[in-house]
Amino acid sequence: MARPAMNQVDYADVQGLLRFGYKHMTQARYALLRIKNAAAARAWLRTAPVSNAMLMNPPPTTALQVAFTAPGLRALGVAESVIAGFSHAFRGGMTQENRARELGDVADNAPEYWHWGGPANEVHLVVMFFADPQAFDAFVQASTGDVWNEAFAEAQWLHTENLDGVEPFGFADGISQPQLDWESQQQAAHIRYDYSNVVALGEFLLGYCNEYGKLTDRPLLDPDAANTDLLPALDAPAKKDLGRNGTYLVMRQLEQDVRAFWQFVHRQAGGNEAEAQMLAAAMVGRTRAGDALVPVQQQPIPGTGTNPEQIRQNQFTFDHDPSGARCPFGAHVRRANPRNTDFPGRPTSLLKKLITVLGFGPQGFRDDLMSSVRFHRILRRGREYGCELKPEDALAPAPPDDPRRGLHFICLNANIARQFEFIQNAWMASSKFSGLTGETDPLLGNHQPVPGCPVTSVFTVQRDNALRQRVTGLPQFVMVRGGAYFFLPSLRALRYIARAGDQ
Amino acid sequence: MTPQTQFMILAPIMPAREAELRQLLASMNHAPGRVNPDNTLIPFAQFDTLHVARLLILDDQTTADVGVHGLPVPAYPLYFALLGDIDGNENAFLQELARRAAVGLSMLFSCCEGFTSTADLVAWMKRHRSPAIANYVNCRGRTLWQVREEAALRDALENYLTRHASALEKMPPREIHAQLAAFIKEETAISRLMLSAEEPTPLGWWIKDTLHLIGLPVLLLLALPLLIVAAPFYLLRLRQLEKTDPALYPSVDQAWSDALALGEDHDVTNQFSAMGSLKPGLLRLLTTLGVLLTVNYAARHLVRPGRLGRIRSIHFARWVFIGGAKPWALVKTARRAAFFSNYDGSVESYMDDFINKAGFGLNASFSNAIGYPRTNWLVLDGCADECKYKEYLRRHTLPTQVWYKAYPGLTAIDLERNTRIRCGLESASMSNEEISAWLALL
Numbered sequence A: 001m002a003r004p005a006m007n008q009v010d011y012a013d014v015q016g017l018l019r020f021g022y023k024h025m026t027q028a029r030y031a032l033l034r035i036k037n038a039a040a041a042r043a044w045l046r047t048a049p050v051s052n053a054m055l056m057n058p059p060p061t062t063a064l065q066v067a068f069t070a071p072g073l074r075a076l077g078v079a080e081s082v083i084a085g086f087s088h089a090f091r092g093g094m095t096q097e098n099r100a101r102e103l104g105d106v107a108d109n110a111p112e113y114w115h116w117g118g119p120a121n122e123v124h125l126v127v128m129f130f131a132d133p134q135a136f137d138a139f140v141q142a143s144t145g146d147v148w149n150e151a152f153a154e155a156q157w158l159h160t161e162n163l164d165g166v167e168p169f170g171f172a173d174g175i176s177q178p179q180l181d182w183e184s185q186q187q188a189a190h191i192r193y194d195y196s197n198v199v200a201l202g203e204f205l206l207g208y209c210n211e212y213g214k215l216t217d218r219p220l221l222d223p224d225a226a227n228t229d230l231l232p233a234l235d236a237p238a239k240k241d242l243g244r245n246g247t248y249l250v251m252r253q254l255e256q257d258v259r260a261f262w263q264f265v266h267r268q269a270g271g272n273e274a275e276a277q278m279l280a281a282a283m284v285g286r287t288r289a290g291d292a293l294v295p296v297q298q299q300p301i302p303g304t305g306t307n308p309e310q311i312r313q314n315q316f317t318f319d320h321d322p323s324g325a326r327c328p329f330g331a332h333v334r335r336a337n338p339r340n341t342d343f344p345g346r347p348t349s350l351l352k353k354l355i356t357v358l359g360f361g362p363q364g365f366r367d368d369l370m371s372s373v374r375f376h377r378i379l380r381r382g383r384e385y386g387c388e389l390k391p392e393d394a395l396a397p398a399p400p401d402d403p404r405r406g407l408h409f410i411c412l413n414a415n416i417a418r419q420f421e422f423i424q425n426a427w428m429a430s431s432k433f434s435g436l437t438g439e440t441d442p443l444l445g446n447h448q449p450v451p452g453c454p455v456t457s458v459f460t461v462q463r464d465n466a467l468r469q470r471v472t473g474l475p476q477f478v479m480v481r482g483g484a485y486f487f488l489p490s491l492r493a494l495r496y497i498a499r500a501g502d503q
Numbered sequence B: 001m002t003p004q005t006q007f008m009i010l011a012p013i014m015p016a017r018e019a020e021l022r023q024l025l026a027s028m029n030h031a032p033g034r035v036n037p038d039n040t041l042i043p044f045a046q047f048d049t050l051h052v053a054r055l056l057i058l059d060d061q062t063t064a065d066v067g068v069h070g071l072p073v074p075a076y077p078l079y080f081a082l083l084g085d086i087d088g089n090e091n092a093f094l095q096e097l098a099r100r101a102a103v104g105l106s107m108l109f110s111c112c113e114g115f116t117s118t119a120d121l122v123a124w125m126k127r128h129r130s131p132a133i134a135n136y137v138n139c140r141g142r143t144l145w146q147v148r149e150e151a152a153l154r155d156a157l158e159n160y161l162t163r164h165a166s167a168l169e170k171m172p173p174r175e176i177h178a179q180l181a182a183f184i185k186e187e188t189a190i191s192r193l194m195l196s197a198e199e200p201t202p203l204g205w206w207i208k209d210t211l212h213l214i215g216l217p218v219l220l221l222l223a224l225p226l227l228i229v230a231a232p233f234y235l236l237r238l239r240q241l242e243k244t245d246p247a248l249y250p251s252v253d254q255a256w257s258d259a260l261a262l263g264e265d266h267d268v269t270n271q272f273s274a275m276g277s278l279k280p281g282l283l284r285l286l287t288t289l290g291v292l293l294t295v296n297y298a299a300r301h302l303v304r305p306g307r308l309g310r311i312r313s314i315h316f317a318r319w320v321f322i323g324g325a326k327p328w329a330l331v332k333t334a335r336r337a338a339f340f341s342n343y344d345g346s347v348e349s350y351m352d353d354f355i356n357k358a359g360f361g362l363n364a365s366f367s368n369a370i371g372y373p374r375t376n377w378l379v380l381d382g383c384a385d386e387c388k389y390k391e392y393l394r395r396h397t398l399p400t401q402v403w404y405k406a407y408p409g410l411t412a413i414d415l416e417r418n419t420r421i422r423c424g425l426e427s428a429s430m431s432n433e434e435i436s437a438w439l440a441l442l
Helices: A038-047 A070-076 A088-092 A097-103 A133-143 A146-151 A258-268 A273-284 A308-313 A332-336 A350-357 A417-428 A491-498 B015-026 B063-069 B090-100 B102-109 B121-127 B144-163 B173-189 B203-244 B254-262 B282-302 B327-332 B347-366 B386-396 B412-426 B432-439
Strands: A027-035 A062-068 A125-131 A152-159 A179-181 A198-200 A236-241 A247-256 A383-385 A406-413 A459-461 A469-471 A478-488 B004-012 B029-031 B050-058 B079-087 B134-137 B269-277 B314-322 B336-344 B402-405
Touching (some): A027 A133, A038 A070, A038 A146, A038 A491, A062 A070, A070 A478, A088 A478, A088 B254, A097 A417, A146 A152, A417 B347, B004 B314, B015 B050, B015 B102, B050 B144, B050 B314, B050 B336, B134 B282, B144 B173, B173 B432, B254 B386, B347 B386
Antiparallel strands (some): A027 A125, A062 A125, A062 A478, A247 A406, A247 A478, A383 A406, B050 B079, B314 B336
């Protein structure tokens, strides 16, 4: 048997969430836990039925995933010197004062008010259960016996709702997802001129080359008896790579005020239904069905899968909408993924390239304002919660017992600071995105004043050859109710962690 | 045109007074990273020509790095620095500074070596000047007055557009332009708005600038034969050094990184201060000088307004040799350099911008410092080793105790937009395309 190449991924070592969204398992619940008894917790982890990323036929009916916060690793007995190898963002946590400020988690979003993950209700680990509805309860019961009860103080169970690919505001969601370059076929390039959905494996899986052609920092250990099972580091074969085949998982509970959203757009539209739908679509950057607001281009975007609908809904960039007249610059999807490349335009000669690099190229106001998107992609794995409220029903006033609804936002990335935090800070929460001013993301923005910018609650709809329209006084539609940074280990790393404190 | 100048005063701190100095600096802030512009020590807000300023203790954590080159660790004094970017003449500014902040400056400088309460403040500051070797100004000639006038102009337009939105939204671009131009004309006529004309360029400055513009290429031309002969030897030695320079990649201390972050992201703009030691040897020193003189020349004479290469988020930046104002002093004494900038966005986006848009320049200037990720041919690789580069940069970053910017909430792009709006308003002959592009700025 041929030996597998060094950089070939051992799917049996990767937690399944990296490869699958487990959409067919329509039930999911997340247990946010604190460790009560470290020895019992390790014992539970050793026998936990954690699912890997192997393709199975027939597909499984249950899946379980585990991820840890930095305090969680500490509570399990992982050595401080090992924890020091994880990223600053992970170690510092989402609730650090400066991070909270960067992420827009201030005022009503502040961690002190969070239902979980805040300073008063820190979380150690999350256990994610996925299953077919009929198998769900039995699966949870079987996985959470006496050892579980001894090990964990149950912080909170987060329930999810299957809204069939539609997020609570009523828009199709999860259309644009990066496609992982599992086989590492794409050569690392210094400059890419085309937008692609195929992203280097190392952007999502630690231990492999990222978009810079380098390996992201992660804990590398000197070999000893406790870590013989870990894989070697590709860039330092003498070291054991605790990060390899693992990644970071960002989780945020985003409560969505669906009534406020639809009531606001209807008020703005003077009660005109069609105009309200248009404004809502402009704010999101897609129609409710998920169609882009800019024309579909001729060539499909590489890495958009095999589903014709998926391919079509991804078959665009914003190159043909330089004025924002079709899809406003500040629209949610245009902020989240500007679909740009490393270079403005495509230079036809080396000289032209040099001219642009040196800043002597076109001097348009909006030229070259955004960072290249391929360094800022995330793999989204979130699920909705709370019962569905159709947009047409959202116009009615809220009953006294109106249930809370929203999104348990989950994303995977190898570099929290450069991926999740960058998108949230520089693109979503920024009042200066893409040459705009006075507006943050129309859906996610907290619309809090920043020094010198008292107003950040505007949404601008650009128009060609006419004055733009300004929508003012956007209320905050999304409230952050919890959040944390987790490490989603490989199965090997999980076994290492589960033995960490046992001498 | 009123040119921008920079000033920097640098003095060693008396070790016994460091704690006191830190307390004084902290008293100038509302909170870490949030300056009180009306603080009693230096009431920044009173200065009409001061764009940005900072006060900091150059607490370089990396002086021991020279050890990897087998050198002994020098015992540097701990320096205190006061620096800023201003409109017009440095002399005039220092006079004004001494006039408005005499007591505060005396309190601060009395924590430094060689200051006595009877000293002439201006003379003392001039003796402690630490000029930049390279300097960048986002838009030469844009004064603080202009920034404020144009910001007020935009606010006035925004209010007018809000009040008349329903009528204007149906109007063709040229009519909107005419109506707004008329409105602004009225506003300026009754002095509710000011749009001052450009001041004449000071003759002395113009002569010096022109000499600089011509002088450097002439010198280069004269030295060309020598440079051609030296080039192969230089490249050979450079390649050798690049391959053998000891690597040094300690990750930055979490507490240090957290302390830096506490002072950041309070405004849409951030300050950045960093410091490090140069690699030993004449080649590295000459390379640094050559690169920085080139950067300075390009920034002064070549770059387009608002752009440093492809980067559009930097207001002001400078490179300074620390402890040796004159380059020749470097050979013997100071081999440390510092970089100070004022940029828009978070430090993460700033670092990414540099890696992706100006990596070559970054490599050329920073790779002569100890511990920088390995480069090839001076400009290649280096910072493309993203994680190592970011750790390197954060490790060399200095906490800036006090940082002031005269226009919080405004990015370099905002300033450019406001200037473009004004230029468009004042222009009587624009094509339809130009009018549409102008309208899109509003």
